[in-house]
Amino acid sequence: MNKEIIEKYIAGRANRQEAKQILEWAAENDENSQYLSRLKLNRLFSHFPDTDAPKEAMRKFKQRYSRRNFVWVFSRVAAILIIPLVCFSAYQYFSSTKKTPLVAFSIDNVDSIIEYTVNPGVKGKVILPDGSEVWLNSHSSLICPAVFGNDSRVVALSGEAFFDVHSDEQRPMYVKTSRNITVKVTGTKFNISTYDNDRSFNLHLISGKVRLINENNKAEFDVLPNQEVYITDVEREFKLKKNPDEHLNTAWKEGYLVFDGTLLSEVIRKMERWYGVNIKANSPRILNERFTAEFHSESLTQVLDYLKMCSGINYLITNENVVLSY
Helix, strand or coil: CCCCHHHHHHHCCCCCHHHHHCCCCCCCCCCHHHHHHHHHHHHHHHHCCCCCHHHHHHHHHHHHHHHHCCCCCCCCCEEEEECCCCCCCHHHHHHHHHCCCCCCCCCCCCCEEEEEECCCCCCCEEEEECCCEEECCCEEEEEEEEECCCEEEEEEEEEEEEEEEECCCCCCCCEECCCCEEEECCCCCCEEECCCCCEEEEEEEEEEEEEEEECCCCCCEEEECCCCCEEECCCCCCCCCCCHHHHHHHHHHCCEEEEEEEEHHHHHHHHHHHCCCCCECCCCCHHHCCCEECCCCHHHHHHHHHHHHHHCEEEEEEEEEEEEEE
């Protein structure tokens, strides 16, 4: 595999074709998958703030990750936390169905690193070792240790998640992202969206207080309740969004797909994750259209029918591929 393409994928700069190439390569065997996962984790933790987490502590943490006796969960095998369409905790899911847990690990095993992954078209809920709750949106993953350390709680997110963090001022939680933005929290509720193929990082704070750290230039930004902060890949500066809409940003957690004057380019990305399909527009003009609607249990066809009725955009579905046209 071309190292340049791998580096672009890890940095979140790969296009869809390159990303598909990387994922197909990783799926060939466990060695490729583990190599890619190690590179991803090393990038996520490479700029951890030394004042709050000493280098020696982070060295040990990453060393534990690389040991052969770790517990690792890959998106393509059975050991995945996937709960279709509704959010349940792993405990509730397994205890209610009386099945053997798919994710097996001991909380006493500090060498264990777990990756929870939800595929496109599904949602999931994770209970972290400290009791904090994390809802994962479609096509998202969360990396965390089986047991948090004594000084800090470190997790890594790719995609979108809603965090309800258990309060612990002595052990702040650090949410690392592939965009080199770290979220430092003690106890709070917030929604964070950091998909690699989106144009910006977004965080909407519901309650409490968080601090954003840009690992590229060490800039920091304190966020207050009911504020939404974003940073684009181009500008790379924290900015506040005017009149943030909590429902728009968090309704996905309750199973709602919401658009409010949203560009079709963004609508397409969200629908691809929501329904697990590939959508292509055969005209650039389509991507500049705007769409306003709210859906709950509608099928892909119903959503596309409504889009057609509102904007005159036709569609053709072939297996998991959708083509939009005028």
